[in-house]
Amino acid sequence: MKKIWLVFRHEYTRRVKTRGFIFAVLSMPLLVILSMGMAVASVSLQTSKLPAGYVDQSGVLANAQIEPESGFTIGRVDLLPYTQIETGQEALAGEQIQALFVIPPDYLQNGEVIIYANDPPGENATARMRDFLESSLVAGETSLVKNRIREGSNFTVRSLDGSRQAGMRDWFVVLFPFLTGLVFIVVINISGGYLLQSIVDEKENRTMEVIITSISPEQLMVGKILGNLCVGLTQLLIWLIFAAIGLAGMQAIYHFSPTPAISAGQIGILAGIIIPGFILIAALMTLVGVSVTDMREAQQVSLMFTLPMVAPYWFAGAVLQHPENILTAILSIFPLTAVVTMPLRLSIASVPLWQVLLAAVLMWGSAIGAMVLAARAFRVGMLQYTRRIPFKKLFKDDSHE
Structure with missing residues (x-):
């Protein structure tokens, strides 16, 4: 031995x-390290440090509070409210904001959101606004319901004899x-x-x-x-x-x-x-x-x-x-x-x-x-x-x- x-x-x-x-x-x-560096660089290229503005014509965001985003954690973007579209467009023209999100009166019927921007807005701004809208729509629900809506459902396909599932x-x-x-x-x-x-x-x-x-x-x-x-x-x-x-x-x-x-x-x-x-x-x-x-x-x-x-x-x-x-x-x-x-x-x-x-x-x-x-x-x-x-x-x- x-x-x-x-x-x-x-x-x-x-x-x-x-x-x-x-x-x-x-x-x-x-x-x-190279993969993480490329991922960070990719995210950075899709983000902008400028805040984003929004005009709520639907009343969905009237009493909402902006919660921490659940999407990207790099390049946090502030959301600035505007009462008039023209005011927001002036801020956009003066490069005070990177994009202006307009929530139309019929948002609850069709879910459409209009974006005004000189260049495509950063993914961080879009994700931030999406999270803001989702958190506002479920503001009156329990935390359990909020989490389930955000995470979605996990569909599992199972064979009849139980031998396979995915x-x-x-x-x-x-x-x-x-x-x-x-x-x-x-x-x-x-x-x-x-x-x-x-x-x-x-x-x-x-x-x-x-x-x-x-x-x-x-x-x-x-x-x-x-x-x-x-x-x-x-x-x-x-x-x-x-x-x-x-x-x-x-x-x-x-x-x-x-x-x-x-x-x-x-x-x-x-x-x-x-x-x-x-x-x-x-x-x-x-x-x-x-x-x-x-x-x-x-x-x-x-x-x-x-x-x-x-x-x-x-x-x-x-x-x-x-x-x-x-x-x-x-x-x-x-x-x-x-x-x-x-x-x-x-x-x-x-x-x-x-x-x-x-x-x-x-x-x-x-x-x-x-x-x-x-x-x-x-x-x-x-x-x-x-x-x-x-x-x-x-x-x-x-x-x-």
């Missing part, structure tokens, strides 16, 4: 201190496993690339011949896989933290409703599939790294394992529209595609328990089987640095000879 720990620590610390890893980790916060506000529940799968593919390719490079380099420069004099091939393999696995998980964790910060920032800027909570069961199933998925791909990468003779060949062969992980995105429409058909079921059970498909199915439909359990068993079984094959390949090919290892040789009892 101590030797595995030494290999693990060496692999982990060596990778996290490289410029490539630091750049890859910092790419997410830089992307978050709500208008469930977008994040569907988007979460979708994005998690993408992040998984990116991270596993990065950490798998590290693992491939490490094995091929040590095999080519014959460092492995020295290492195995003090450690068994199995211990070396486990230490390398766990080390690079934790490198990928570290990167994933840091990215998720910055993504959460970015989401909170965007929510503060656009002031949209909080995202729906992800259930503990969904997170548990996601972890139960992603963790063996990491182990499976890492073991397969190890198998490839030991079996081939150079890095270019290793990268070509490894595509056989990484391309199937992208397949669920090719059939995303079918998965979302028909989560119960045979194609979706196969994609959610097959180990290399289950990481993306199963969490996505669970977010929109009720998946039979036997399929969830079968997917988990196959994932863990494949991960363990890949580890066994990788260990055998490690033992067979660790000293054959100039020879390619035939795959069938891994299943022979005399493979160590």
